Amino acid sequence: MPTTIKDVAKMAGVSPSTVSRVIGNHPKISQATKDRVAEAMETLQYRPNAIARSLANKTTKTLGLLLPNSDEDLLQNPFYVQVMRGISRYAQKAGYYILYSYTDHEEQEIKMLDELLHSKWVDGVILTTIRENDRCVEFLRANQHHFVVIGTPEEHGDEILWVDNNNINAMYEVVASLVEKGHKRIAFIGGPHEFAVTRYRLRGYQKALKHYGIPFQPEWVVERDYTEKAGYEVAKELFERAELDAIVTTDDLIAFGAQKALLELGKNEVALTGFNNTILAEYKTPPISSVDIKAEALGYEAAKLLITNLKEKSDVTHCLIDAEFIERESSCIKE
Amino acid sequence: MPTTIKDVAKMAGVSPSTVSRVIGNHPKISQATKDRVAEAMETLQYRPNAIARSLANKTTKTLGLLLPNSDEDLLQNPFYVQVMRGISRYAQKAGYYILYSYTDHEEQEIKMLDELLHSKWVDGVILTTIRENDRCVEFLRANQHHFVVIGTPEEHGDEILWVDNNNINAMYEVVASLVEKGHKRIAFIGGPHEFAVTRYRLRGYQKALKHYGIPFQPEWVVERDYTEKAGYEVAKELFERAELDAIVTTDDLIAFGAQKALLELGKNEVALTGFNNTILAEYKTPPISSVDIKAEALGYEAAKLLITNLKEKSDVTHCLIDAEFIERESSCIKE
DNA sequence: CACCTCCGTGGTACCGTTTGCACTCATTAT
DNA sequence: ATAATGAGTGCAAACGGTACCACGGAGGTG
Numbered sequence: 001m002p003t004t005i006k007d008v009a010k011m012a013g014v015s016p017s018t019v020s021r022v023i024g025n026h027p028k029i030s031q032a033t034k035d036r037v038a039e040a041m042e043t044l045q046y047r048p049n050a051i052a053r054s055l056a057n058k059t060t061k062t063l064g065l066l067l068p069n070s071d072e073d074l075l076q077n078p079f080y081v082q083v084m085r086g087i088s089r090y091a092q093k094a095g096y097y098i099l100y101s102y103t104d105h106e107e108q109e110i111k112m113l114d115e116l117l118h119s120k121w122v123d124g125v126i127l128t129t130i131r132e133n134d135r136c137v138e139f140l141r142a143n144q145h146h147f148v149v150i151g152t153p154e155e156h157g158d159e160i161l162w163v164d165n166n167n168i169n170a171m172y173e174v175v176a177s178l179v180e181k182g183h184k185r186i187a188f189i190g191g192p193h194e195f196a197v198t199r200y201r202l203r204g205y206q207k208a209l210k211h212y213g214i215p216f217q218p219e220w221v222v223e224r225d226y227t228e229k230a231g232y233e234v235a236k237e238l239f240e241r242a243e244l245d246a247i248v249t250t251d252d253l254i255a256f257g258a259q260k261a262l263l264e265l266g267k268n269e270v271a272l273t274g275f276n277n278t279i280l281a282e283y284k285t286p287p288i289s290s291v292d293i294k295a296e297a298l299g300y301e302a303a304k305l306l307i308t309n310l311k312e313k314s315d316v317t318h319c320l321i322d323a324e325f326i327e328r329e330s331s332c333i334k335e
Numbered sequence: 336m337p338t339t340i341k342d343v344a345k346m347a348g349v350s351p352s353t354v355s356r357v358i359g360n361h362p363k364i365s366q367a368t369k370d371r372v373a374e375a376m377e378t379l380q381y382r383p384n385a386i387a388r389s390l391a392n393k394t395t396k397t398l399g400l401l402l403p404n405s406d407e408d409l410l411q412n413p414f415y416v417q418v419m420r421g422i423s424r425y426a427q428k429a430g431y432y433i434l435y436s437y438t439d440h441e442e443q444e445i446k447m448l449d450e451l452l453h454s455k456w457v458d459g460v461i462l463t464t465i466r467e468n469d470r471c472v473e474f475l476r477a478n479q480h481h482f483v484v485i486g487t488p489e490e491h492g493d494e495i496l497w498v499d500n501n502n503i504n505a506m507y508e509v510v511a512s513l514v515e516k517g518h519k520r521i522a523f524i525g526g527p528h529e530f531a532v533t534r535y536r537l538r539g540y541q542k543a544l545k546h547y548g549i550p551f552q553p554e555w556v557v558e559r560d561y562t563e564k565a566g567y568e569v570a571k572e573l574f575e576r577a578e579l580d581a582i583v584t585t586d587d588l589i590a591f592g593a594q595k596a597l598l599e600l601g602k603n604e605v606a607l608t609g610f611n612n613t614i615l616a617e618y619k620t621p622p623i624s625s626v627d628i629k630a631e632a633l634g635y636e637a638a639k640l641l642i643t644n645l646k647e648k649s650d651v652t653h654c655l656i657d658a659e660f661i662e663r664e665s666s667c668i669k670e
Numbered sequence: 671c672a673c674c675t676c677c678g679t680g681g682t683a684c685c686g687t688t689t690g691c692a693c694t695c696a697t698t699a700t
Numbered sequence: 701a702t703a704a705t706g707a708g709t710g711c712a713a714a715c716g717g718t719a720c721c722a723c724g725g726a727g728g729t730g
Contacts, residue, residue: 049685054715120716121432283615350679392718
């Protein structure tokens with residue numbers, strides 16, 4: 001029923017092979033036949049069958065995208081939507097399709113990967129989260145599959161493809177901006193230490209202090225949970241121990257808690273910054289400065305990196321994307 | 336290199352056809368050979384090649400999903416993410432894959448559909464928005480493709496598959512709740528009339544008034560834009576004309592504007608409700624009552640409806656999903 | 671005991687494209 | 701004029717499955 005390459009061939013008076021060559025614009029085809037075939041394709045409304053093509057060249061021009069199913073991630077700002085948009089943008093440009101799937105846990109994730117890759121549905125996959133000693137990564141490497149990770153895989157460094165937000169630079173910028181405004185006694189509230197982002201952001205904090213010659217005070221650094229409650233409690237604890245100029249945090253949620261604590265303590269001259277630029281940050285009183293992660297760029301670059309490496313082994317294996325520090329009232333001098 | 340059906344056949348000492356039959360668990364296969372084949376598949380770690388299978392039976396077990404690229408939609412709550420989750424949940428259960436693509440405008444959308452259906456051979460598509468006289472719908476119908484729409488396609492009524500939020504019921508509930516609390520002079524602020532949601536929500540409003548025997552006042556109904564500004568202006572205009580008990584709106588953004596107007600006018604006894612249950616609604620002062628649309632259920636049911644109809648023509652062609660009215664301070668009696 | 675049925679299986683022709691190999695026919699070198 | 705070259709194209713065999721058709725043999729029937 002659908003028009004095939006044979007129909008086109010018949011109409012143009014050539015063999016199917018020739019039509020195929022025209023499509024793949026093979027060099028050695030005369031302009032005359034090229035035109036005849038093109039015309040036939042046009043009038044027959046021919047569309048190559050991607051499935052048949054995939055079978056023949058063992059490549060699907062399709063990428064798999066694994067998304068985490070956790071509720072926290074879902075509610076949190078439109079991070080994943082933006083990532084997906086970015087991926088879609090590049091993929092479309094490169095003629096690739098994207099197949100997505102939500103998974104609940106590692107086991108299901110591996111099952112999905114196995115299915116996707118071995119049943120030959122996808123040429124490569126994009127992972128949007130990564131744990132320590134991630135079994136998915138192990139699985140993918142063991143089976144020599146192509147993949148890219150959004151996030152920094154600490155164990156495998158240069159051996160696998162990844163793109164990430166430049167957390168060190170971002171937090172550096174935040175702290176630098178505070179110092180430039182005259183703050184010196186700056187505390188750091190982070191999430192759990194096992195999360196890579198916490199560690200990287202801490203490094204950015206330390207780097208900035210060092211650069212400005214401000215001594216690092218270990219007792220001003222507390223790593224707890226990624227929750228509002230933790231932010232509130234830690235902020236209160238910090239002020240029992242010392243007087244501070246400013247507090248930087250590794251997440252808006254933590255900052256929200258800290259803001260509440262500052263309000264209760266009447267410390268409205270203390271500067272405060274969040275991270276991830278949640279919608280709510282802008283609507284707090286005062287609005288909280290935050291770091292806007294370029295999620296769409298992350299997706300775009302991830303797709304680009306993977307697709308590039310699919311075509312030919314490239315020597316660029318990762319990509320750091322700069323975030324933007326959005327300054328709001330919470331980190332500006334109060335009168 | 337990869338193990339094929341032939342390898343399995345050889346190992347089990349049967350023909351490829353038999354292996355194929357075992358996979359598709361064809362009825363007329365003896366238990367003995369079934370076991371032998373199963374064992375061979377297990378030891379060879381055999382995974383059927385989905386591409387080859389698709390080529391042979393002209394079905395890909397894959398659905399296409401078209402997402403709008405507009406920024407407004409992106410910023411607005413996690414609606415689409417939830418829809419995607421729901422789709423993924425059902426699709427996984429039914430053994431289907433989902434290809435997604437963002438599109439900017441109708442033209443690109445049609446191009447994508449054409450590609451997806453004619454080239455990539457997806458078995459059906461899910462549309463997440465629908466316009467009046469939607470050309471995509473026309474295209475799909477003209478080419479006899481399977482598809483489902485999220486939203487109500489007014490022109491084609493029963494002829495096409497769709498799922499939608501039950502807007503009439505939802506707004507009915509909102510108004511009913513207000514009336515039960517003693518409100519009688521209830522105004523309605525909506526978005527543009529050409530949006531189906533506006534009209535449906537208006538109908539719910541009217542239905543509730545009628546049910547409670549409250550006369551409908553056309554001058555208390557204003558339809559303008561889906562913006563905060565519009566909400567603000569319309570609310571002010573309404574109060575120049577009449578004293579009101581309550582305002583219902585068709586969107587949180589409108590409600591935010593109206594809330595600002597009420598504050599300025601000092602009308603804090605007037606009840607106010609939003610729609611779509613944006614994250615911000617909860618954080619306004621006072622928190623704004625809103626209608627929580629079950630986006631994940633929409634996605635789930637859309638996938639279900641489409642896949643069901645792919646297998647065999649069913650007579651259920653659409654599905655209305657009830658939303659949940661979340662009451663907050665803004666619509667409760669103020670002391 | 672010959673015949674029909676039906677179960678379980680193998681043979682084979684596809685599904686729509688790609689691609690290495692071979693062939694034809696001009697063109698150029700000798 | 702003849703051989704060598706090479707551009708342009710056709711043939712046929714894959715790619716990995718599926719499914720129709722046919723066939724051998726076991727069991728039942730008259």
